[in-house]
Amino acid sequence: MENSLSLQGYFEERVLENPEGYDVATWTKSEGLVWLDSQCLPEVIQYIWVETTTRPVLLTHVGNDERKLGNGFVLYLLFHFPGDFTLTLAARGIEDRYPSLTILCPAFNWAERELKDLMGLIPEGHPDTRSLVLHPGWPADFHPLRKSEPHTTGVSEAESFVPQPLTFTAAKGEGTFEIPVGPIHAGIIEPGHFRFQTVGETILHLDAQLFYTHKGVEKLLEGRSIEEGLQIVERVCGVCTVSHVLAYCEAVEKLSGLQVSREVLGWRTVLAELERLYNHVGDIGNLCAGVGFALGNSNGLQQKEQLQRLNQELFGHRFLRGTVTIGKAKRPAQERVAYLQARLAELKKDFEEWIPLILEHDGFRQRAITTGVLHKQSALDLGVTGPAVRASGVARDWRSCHDFLLYPELNVEPQVEQEGDVWARLMVRVRETRQSYALLAQLLNDQTIVISSHEAATCCGEDTTATSVEPSEDDRPYKFAWGCAESPRGTDVIWMMLDREGRIYRCRIRSASYANWPAVPLAVLGNIVPDFPLINKSFELCYSCCDR
Numbered sequence: 149m150e151n152s153l154s155l156q157g158y159f160e161e162r163v164l165e166n167p168e169g170y171d172v173a174t175w176t177k178s179e180g181l182v183w184l185d186s187q188c189l190p191e192v193i194q195y196i197w198v199e200t201t202t203r204p205v206l207l208t209h210v211g212n213d214e215r216k217l218g219n220g221f222v223l224y225l226l227f228h229f230p231g232d233f234t235l236t237l238a239a240r241g242i243e244d245r246y247p248s249l250t251i252l253c254p255a256f257n258w259a260e261r262e263l264k265d266l267m268g269l270i271p272e273g274h275p276d277t278r279s280l281v282l283h284p285g286w287p288a289d290f291h292p293l294r295k296s297e298p299h300t301t302g303v304s305e306a307e308s309f310v311p312q313p314l315t316f317t318a319a320k321g322e323g324t325f326e327i328p329v330g331p332i333h334a335g336i337i338e339p340g341h342f343r344f345q346t347v348g349e350t351i352l353h354l355d356a357q358l359f360y361t362h363k364g365v366e367k368l369l370e371g372r373s374i375e376e377g378l379q380i381v382e383r384v385c386g387v388c389t390v391s392h393v394l395a396y397c398e399a400v401e402k403l404s405g406l407q408v409s410r411e412v413l414g415w416r417t418v419l420a421e422l423e424r425l426y427n428h429v430g431d432i433g434n435l436c437a438g439v440g441f442a443l444g445n446s447n448g449l450q451q452k453e454q455l456q457r458l459n460q461e462l463f464g465h466r467f468l469r470g471t472v473t474i475g476k477a478k479r480p481a482q483e484r485v486a487y488l489q490a491r492l493a494e495l496k497k498d499f500e501e502w503i504p505l506i507l508e509h510d511g512f513r514q515r516a517i518t519t520g521v522l523h524k525q526s527a528l529d530l531g532v533t534g535p536a537v538r539a540s541g542v543a544r545d546w547r548s549c550h551d552f553l554l555y556p557e558l559n560v561e562p563q564v565e566q567e568g569d570v571w572a573r574l575m576v577r578v579r580e581t582r583q584s585y586a587l588l589a590q591l592l593n594d595q596t597i598v599i600s601s602h603e604a605a606t607c608c609g610e611d612t613t614a615t616s617v618e619p620s621e622d623d624r625p626y627k628f629a630w631g632c633a634e635s636p637r638g639t640d641v642i643w644m645m646l647d648r649e650g651r652i653y654r655c656r657i658r659s660a661s662y663a664n665w666p667a668v669p670l671a672v673l674g675n676i677v678p679d680f681p682l683i684n685k686s687f688e689l690c691y692s693c694c695d696r
Contacts, residue, residue, distance in 0.1 A: 186239035186246040208658040209259035248274035255531030266293040284312035319345035338691035349676040354669040365696040385693030391635030395642040398631025414597030415477040426455035427636035438682035447502040496585040516571040520683030534638025535576040540568035546634035570686040659693035
């Protein structure tokens with residue numbers, strides 16, 4: 149409430165001083181929308197990011213081509229403040245350029261570069277002019293997220309792509325080396341190129357070039373129905389299926405005014421924690437693989453497999469795909485709930501039996517402690533999310549700071565470590581694994597959730613497809629809404645606008661991995677090259693939902 153009132157006062161003053169540059173469109177105790185001229189953005193960001201005592205979190209940065217609507221290009225910036233207040237800054241009337249905000253707020257870095265690639269909007273004053281998503285070689289006038297561009301790249305556009313060399317920062321001086329790694333790797337991970345500048349084995353600088361698997365998902369979503377969009381969004385990333393769809397459904401349900409029953413919210417919370425569980429135990433095992441600790445790796449992977457088989461058995465899919473739809477959620481048959489409780493209790497006991505083998509292993513501890521430190525200020529500046537930011541001393545967890553699903557009733561306590569190293573990121577996952585087992589036990593003991601009494605919660609195997617969602621006659625077309633969910637890697641954000649027919653006009657997907665990848669090059673500085681796999685695995689970021 150304090151943030152809401154102080155911000156409201158600030159913008160009311162701006163409106164009085166510059167009525168043509170500012171317009172407070174809506175303001176409630178939990179959310180505000182301010183339209184402003186793009187040239188006013190630096191002043192506002194200076195105030196809310198630098199001068200206020202409670203710095204917000206940048207949730208997402210959305211560029212939207214609204215020229216056919218008479219708004220030109222529009223930039224939407226969504227911030228979340230302590231006290232659960234969200235602020236949208238919307239700058240419309242942009243023609244082809246706007247002032248970069250990256251110097252003031254480094255969290256804008258990637259988003260501004262991406263917008264330049266995909267929509268052709270130039271962030272004036274940005275410190276890094278390199279392309280990000282579109283690798284060098286595409287024509288200078290190719291900007292696929294403009295509404296004038298077709299939904300598929302034709303033969304002429306594809307033929308016009310002439311691969312050009314990537315540009316990296318080079319170290320100079322006696323004894324410096326350059327080490328290229330990837331994009332093709334020895335394992336089965338997706339492609340990413342890492343260019344190391346070193347002195348001996350000590351890392352001086354790292355450039356991470358991603359987006360080799362850019363699929364144009366946001367363009368693909370344009371013009372799709374709500375149901376078609378859901379099918380696409382839940383396939384953006386295999387291991388964060390539930391998180392992405394939860395954020396998508398929250399945005400759609402806001403736009404449609406759909407109220408979701410407590411029972412559905414309960415089973416959605418169960419599904420979110422099941423997804424967190426199998427990811428966390430798998431990530432703990434993968435960390436061990438980073439140092440060749442086969443026993444720890446095997447234990448993590450075997451429990452991940454058992455959890456995924458449980459998902460398949462009770463919900464119909466190893467990755468829980470198809471379990472969350474608009475207004476609904478899958479649940480196991482009534483008589484199977486007790487079995488789910490029993491299996492989770494067994495797996496929790498198994499986890500407690502093998503996790504000491506990792507935590508008490510001297511060799512592993514020596515490799516992990518003080519390795520790959522991400523400092524708290526760097527994490528805050530970059531807008532890092534999830535276990536990575538909590539391991540750097542920041543108590544930020546979307547489950548505890550926003551009224552979402554049944555988490556307010558569960559009083560979720562953020563699991564925080566202070567050191568910001570590989571060991572801290574491991575310990576956050578260990579503690580959150582224990583927390584998820586406890587939350588699941590609490591949820592499955594809640595008879596108001598477990599005993600089915602609402603048709604919106606459907607049993608595994610039954611049709612869970614919701615009816616088509618259409619805006620009511622009172623709803624304005626081209627409204628926008630957002631949804632967030634705390635995935636195993638951090639906060640996933642979906643921003644959406646519907647057209648007059650209730651189809652998707654724009655859908656922006658900001659995954660946790662997208663927010664966290666820029667932190668990896670900072671965490672490796674001063675470490676040795678052989679520790680890079682361990683540091684990278686401690687973040688355990690996804691290529692697919694980052695690249696989209």
